[in-house]
Amino acid sequence: MIEPIFLAEAAINGIMLGGILALLALGLNLIFGVIDIVWIAYVDLVMVCMYVLYFVVQVYGWPFWLGALAAMAFGAALGVGVHLLIITPILGSAPVNQLLATGGLLFFLQSFATFLWTTDHKSVRLALPSWEIGGIFLPATRLIPFAISILALVGLYVFLTRTYVGTAIRAVSQDREAMALMGASPQRIYIVTSAVGGLMAGLAGALLLFQYSVHPFFGGQFGPLTFMICVLGGLGNMVGAFVASFVMSEIISIAGVVWSTEMGYVIAFVVFIVMIFARPGGILARRQ
Amino acid sequence: MSLLELRGVTAGYGHFTALWDVSLSVAAGEAVAVVGPNGAGKTTLLRVISGLIAPRAGDLAFEGAALGGKPAYEIVAHGIAHVPEGRRIFPALTVSDNLKMGAYLPAARRRFAESLERVYALFPVLAERRAQRAGSLSGGEQQMLAIGRALMSRPKLILLDEPSMGLAPVMVLRVFDLIRRIREEGYTILVVEQNVRQVLKLVDRAYLLEVGRIKMEGRAAELGEQDFVRKAYVGL
Numbered sequence: 001m002i003e004p005i006f007l008a009e010a011a012i013n014g015i016m017l018g019g020i021l022a023l024l025a026l027g028l029n030l031i032f033g034v035i036d037i038v039w040i041a042y043v044d045l046v047m048v049c050m051y052v053l054y055f056v057v058q059v060y061g062w063p064f065w066l067g068a069l070a071a072m073a074f075g076a077a078l079g080v081g082v083h084l085l086i087i088t089p090i091l092g093s094a095p096v097n098q099l100l101a102t103g104g105l106l107f108f109l110q111s112f113a114t115f116l117w118t119t120d121h122k123s124v125r126l127a128l129p130s131w132e133i134g135g136i137f138l139p140a141t142r143l144i145p146f147a148i149s150i151l152a153l154v155g156l157y158v159f160l161t162r163t164y165v166g167t168a169i170r171a172v173s174q175d176r177e178a179m180a181l182m183g184a185s186p187q188r189i190y191i192v193t194s195a196v197g198g199l200m201a202g203l204a205g206a207l208l209l210f211q212y213s214v215h216p217f218f219g220g221q222f223g224p225l226t227f228m229i230c231v232l233g234g235l236g237n238m239v240g241a242f243v244a245s246f247v248m249s250e251i252i253s254i255a256g257v258v259w260s261t262e263m264g265y266v267i268a269f270v271v272f273i274v275m276i277f278a279r280p281g282g283i284l285a286r287r288q
Numbered sequence: 289m290s291l292l293e294l295r296g297v298t299a300g301y302g303h304f305t306a307l308w309d310v311s312l313s314v315a316a317g318e319a320v321a322v323v324g325p326n327g328a329g330k331t332t333l334l335r336v337i338s339g340l341i342a343p344r345a346g347d348l349a350f351e352g353a354a355l356g357g358k359p360a361y362e363i364v365a366h367g368i369a370h371v372p373e374g375r376r377i378f379p380a381l382t383v384s385d386n387l388k389m390g391a392y393l394p395a396a397r398r399r400f401a402e403s404l405e406r407v408y409a410l411f412p413v414l415a416e417r418r419a420q421r422a423g424s425l426s427g428g429e430q431q432m433l434a435i436g437r438a439l440m441s442r443p444k445l446i447l448l449d450e451p452s453m454g455l456a457p458v459m460v461l462r463v464f465d466l467i468r469r470i471r472e473e474g475y476t477i478l479v480v481e482q483n484v485r486q487v488l489k490l491v492d493r494a495y496l497l498e499v500g501r502i503k504m505e506g507r508a509a510e511l512g513e514q515d516f517v518r519k520a521y522v523g524l
Contacts, residue, residue: 167388178372178376178377178378180360182361182392182437183392183393
């Protein structure tokens with residue numbers, strides 16, 4: 001029998017992980033909801049941003065926070081670049097071609113990263129404290145990324161609900177043509193959305209680098225999980241993705257303590273497959 | 289001089305041609321109807337004017353400026369607001385956010401508060417339901433919201449596509465009444481309708497569109513008198 005204190009710690013770690021997963025999932029979901037194309041390579045863009053942060057901090061000696069801002073700016077630029085170079089030409093194509101194009105980007109990024117930086121794992125060493133409260137261990141390397149990801153999600157919420165452009169982004173996801181009749185150029189809305197999605201990828205990369213080392217296949221670690229969370233929450237459904245992030249992170253974290261981390265992923269994927277049959281529209285969708 | 293002028297406009301989708309050589313004009317302050325059976329090309333006509341589809345041939349001018357081939361988001365800025373078929377409100381946005389989107393253009397945004405007050409005065413029910421999701425409104429209220437959203441862009445010309453479609457008979461009368469009030473405020477209106485009897489009471493002139501071609505044109509009162517129109521569309 002596992003001691004309750006370990007389960008409590010696992011549950012708290014699950015919440016911390018859920019914050020970052022939510023950031024990843026909402027970034028991917030935002031882009032899908034508006035542009036209607038799944039960026040299969042989303043977490044690989046995160047990986048590139050992590051390398052940018054690693055190099056400016058470890059090689060050029062920038063402070064971490066400044067490097068994180070640079071990674072976010074780089075992510076935003078990368079998002080716009082991906083939209084203009086890869087997404088724009090295939091906007092009207094068949095879904096399978098869109099999948100192939102963004103999947104191609106994934107393999108390109110993995111191979112190019114391997115070519116440039118080899119397959120070595122690279123990490124940034126951060127000297128951060130840890131706290132113990134009632135026997136539960138709370139390291140700052142988890143607490144800080146969690147707090148920042150929640151702040152970022154609140155920021156995203158405010159942006160999408162309180163600003164003209166944010167409201168227009170939501171409007172486009174509901175009716176693209178009607179929004180053109182309001183005077184909004186769809187392409188401009190797409191570019192803003194891609195920039196915001198890229199910015200979130202940059203931020204997620206910075207937060208992941210607190211705990212994980214980066215390597216060219218980092219996308220394989222979080223990419224399928226992120227995609228799974230989006231589907232589980234209902235593609236394009238932001239609240240659903242938020243809830244699904246914490247459901248998945250808790251499964252992984254608690255099963256990880258009870259059995260093993262590998263088993264945690266196995267159970268998460270099994271839950272996903274079962275849910276796809278039980279609620280194909282996502283956990284928050286109404287039953288038909 | 290006419291506000292809107294179409295000369296020899298031909299348009300369609302893919303290999304299908306929905307409009308053939310259509311010429312039409314609307315003068316400032318006028319209310320004009322385009323009537324005709326289902327599939328006559330009425331919706332296509334409005335979609336060409338608002339830029340949702342590009343004409344294949346012909347000229348389209350608004351206040352003397354050529355608009356043919358310009359995208360929809362640029363045409364709004366010239367002062368044409370399109371209330372599309374099926375209303376097309378943003379269902380998950382609140383009523384007030386829908387109206388906010390109507391004033392998306394910078395020029396309209398600057399006069400947002402003033403426009404909002406006018407729309408709420410015209411449609412008090414929208415003010416009552418401002419915080420509600422637009423998708424939860426009744427059909428008639430959604431139509432009012434779609435018209436209100438169009439007014440938020442401060443247009444000179446309003447294109448209305450089947451404003452009475454799918455509404456209960458009582459609501460149809462109310463919507464026509466509201467369109468009459470909008471008219472009285474000085475807006476120029478081009479309306480497409482299947483409810484010919486009601487719409488002919490509302491407008492100054494009307495065009496009869498059949499299988500993509502203008503078949504007849506005249507004062508609304510005269511057109512309503514024609515045996516042919518009465519039998520075919522008014523149901524008298």
